[in-house]
Amino acid sequence: MNTDAENKKxxxxxxHCGGNISDYVDVEKVRDVIKDEKGVVFAKTNMFSCSDAxxxxxxxxxxxxxxxxxxxASCSPRLHLQTFRAMAERAGLNPYRYTQVNIREQxxxxxxxxxxxxxxxxxxxxxxxxxxxxxxxxLQEIRVDTxxxxxxxxxxxxxxxxxxxxxxxxLKVYLVERxxxxxxxxxxxxxxxxxxxxxxxxxxxxxxAAIEHENITLFTEAEVVEKGGSVGNFLIKVDIKGQNPAxxxxxxxxxxxxxxxxxPKNGEFGYGIKGVITLPEYKKLLAKQKRGVEYAGxxxxxxxxxxxxxxxxxxxxxxxxxxxxxxxxxxxxTAILAHKLDPHISxxxxxxxxxxxxxxxxxxxxxxxxxxxxxxxxxxxxxxxxKTNEGLLVRVKDRLTGNEEIEIGADLVVxxxxxxxxxxxxxxxxxxxxxxxxxxxxxxHPKLRPVETVMNGIFxxxxxxxxxxxxxxxxxxxxxxxxxxxxxxxxxVDIEPLVAKADADICTWCGxxxxxxxxxxxxxxxxxxxxxxxxxxxxxxxCGxxxxxxxKRAIDIEGYTDAQIRSMISAMAREAx
Amino acid sequence: MQRLDIKFSKxxxxxxxxxxxxxxxxxxxxxxCPMGINILPRILFxxxxxxxxxxxxENKDAIYSCLLCRMCxxxxxxxVRIAENIRVLRRYIGRHVYGL
Ligand code: SF4
Ligand code: SF4
Numbered sequence: 001m002n003t004d005a006e007n008k009k010x011x012x013x014x015x016h017c018g019g020n021i022s023d024y025v026d027v028e029k030v031r032d033v034i035k036d037e038k039g040v041v042f043a044k045t046n047m048f049s050c051s052d053a054x055x056x057x058x059x060x061x062x063x064x065x066x067x068x069x070x071x072x073a074s075c076s077p078r079l080h081l082q083t084f085r086a087m088a089e090r091a092g093l094n095p096y097r098y099t100q101v102n103i104r105e106q107x108x109x110x111x112x113x114x115x116x117x118x119x120x121x122x123x124x125x126x127x128x129x130x131x132x133x134x135x136x137x138x139l140q141e142i143r144v145d146t147x148x149x150x151x152x153x154x155x156x157x158x159x160x161x162x163x164x165x166x167x168x169x170x171l172k173v174y175l176v177e178r179x180x181x182x183x184x185x186x187x188x189x190x191x192x193x194x195x196x197x198x199x200x201x202x203x204x205x206x207x208x209a210a211i212e213h214e215n216i217t218l219f220t221e222a223e224v225v226e227k228g229g230s231v232g233n234f235l236i237k238v239d240i241k242g243q244n245p246a247x248x249x250x251x252x253x254x255x256x257x258x259x260x261x262x263x264p265k266n267g268e269f270g271y272g273i274k275g276v277i278t279l280p281e282y283k284k285l286l287a288k289q290k291r292g293v294e295y296a297g298x299x300x301x302x303x304x305x306x307x308x309x310x311x312x313x314x315x316x317x318x319x320x321x322x323x324x325x326x327x328x329x330x331x332x333x334t335a336i337l338a339h340k341l342d343p344h345i346s347x348x349x350x351x352x353x354x355x356x357x358x359x360x361x362x363x364x365x366x367x368x369x370x371x372x373x374x375x376x377x378x379x380x381x382x383x384x385x386x387k388t389n390e391g392l393l394v395r396v397k398d399r400l401t402g403n404e405e406i407e408i409g410a411d412l413v414v415x416x417x418x419x420x421x422x423x424x425x426x427x428x429x430x431x432x433x434x435x436x437x438x439x440x441x442x443x444x445h446p447k448l449r450p451v452e453t454v455m456n457g458i459f460x461x462x463x464x465x466x467x468x469x470x471x472x473x474x475x476x477x478x479x480x481x482x483x484x485x486x487x488x489x490x491x492x493v494d495i496e497p498l499v500a501k502a503d504a505d506i507c508t509w510c511g512x513x514x515x516x517x518x519x520x521x522x523x524x525x526x527x528x529x530x531x532x533x534x535x536x537x538x539x540x541x542x543c544g545x546x547x548x549x550x551x552k553r554a555i556d557i558e559g560y561t562d563a564q565i566r567s568m569i570s571a572m573a574r575e576a577x
Numbered sequence: 578m579q580r581l582d583i584k585f586s587k588x589x590x591x592x593x594x595x596x597x598x599x600x601x602x603x604x605x606x607x608x609x610c611p612m613g614i615n616i617l618p619r620i621l622f623x624x625x626x627x628x629x630x631x632x633x634x635e636n637k638d639a640i641y642s643c644l645l646c647r648m649c650x651x652x653x654x655x656x657v658r659i660a661e662n663i664r665v666l667r668r669y670i671g672r673h674v675y676g677l
Binding site for chain 1: 578579580581583598599602619620623624626627629632
């Protein structure tokens, strides 16, 4: 195979994508122009390049023509980069000598009104693809051996459940919990929706299973203080109260630090007045009662619930603009429990919108049947709570009767409070995983990569990611466990080789690249008695931030070298005709 | 300002089968009413549910204007027995206000 760019034999395949591309781009014309491009020895159009038949044909063309590189001008690489890399491999061609050019999203879909311009743009893009491919060198995926252990931070329901799942798969689990005991938020909350299972009992049985598991090491009153290494081999340091710090290696990390329940400010909906309590406080109260509802030694006959406290607020300093998802269903479920304790109790729910989505709508119906009355308030005119001689008095304008002004006497006012981010500020710095605008850890993609973070090997689950119900929390924690196990059970990970590389001859170890790297991938290394920048390929994301920082131009990104980018730009700048 | 008192709605509820708690205020009934009774039945029924007896009495005309045609009832997505509820209210008023 030729390595000299001048003699490279390149094949180009241009896709109709049914009519998705060819309706707006003259693909035959693109082929006619490209076939005379320097280095191109084969050019063809396909109706559907991704079809089996087309792939077979392309494999034959690669073999018969002894191609050194190929360009496929088709849809987005997000869709078919892997498809075509695998095809190249089957044809015996190094997959990194394949370039995908996107003439669907970038040409036909973007310029439906101008066929000629779309076609000219396609020509330029394909040319630049050819230019890049002529300079492409074969690359190998970087294989890293992995340590069969997982660090899980936070031993609530999500952390415990994923720990047990991973330990059952034979992986070693280190579970680090900040508080003195595992179990998390659900402890002491009484019965939980939708199945009335007791939170205390559930926390206890999960904790017991984790503590007794031979593959799980639990550290309580402990905090992760250091993380080194990268995917497959993280080195972790944990501080433990009253003990020596622990250090160990893991291959992956799952963050399940949970949330903090919103605490209303003094005076917010009467919080601070005796008899005005939050939903978690109320659930703890009910958990202790056998018959009837009692508060401070007195029988409760009337309860007012105020919804969306600490959620969906549009103004204020520490505003929480999102919906906390679990609170409507939890409040409605708790009202059903209260009705069972005392069928004569009056329960009023003052809400903005009831969001008992999915199966939880059944709970709403059951609450209605249990004589709960729902009143809707306008966020601009929220209800007020005050103390009078007769007890608590709630005033509200009911939108459902056309803003009738209403007073309700209450023995207990329950503020249905939402979720705020868990205390993970320091953790985000240690792990280098991003926090979103709501203050929770963010995944790469909510649908396609829902528990993965931008850091390879670090996953997030449960309410550390954002408000969730208990079952959604556990579901995501098991998804994270499956992801971590999928990574570690193989014993190694293969990482895309499109990463930064410093040229040992040019680098003078000035260190300018180190602070530029957002992923902490650059360290000083010594090669033949010379200090240079060593880039850890397992940590490097190939983002290129270090490249312009280097005053010596010592760094190149594999697959996107300066020479390749320059050749692409000049190819693109040429006249398209 | 109206004071809520569910005793009244419990009184009507036990007095006869008044069903309106399922109403989710979509307004289908109001839109279909051939008499164009705006308050009927959703707001009226809420007065009963919330125990706003005075408001109910202020609206006796509406309660007696209903044709019991059941146009609304046929189309109510929540299956509220609207016409039957109106009858319950008339019976209540007949007994408690007019002494019938
Ligand atoms: S900035 Fe360039 S020269 Fe300086 S250490 Fe990094 S790679 Fe070497
Ligand atoms: S149609 Fe039924 S649900 Fe809709 S407002 Fe009327 S009574 Fe309520």
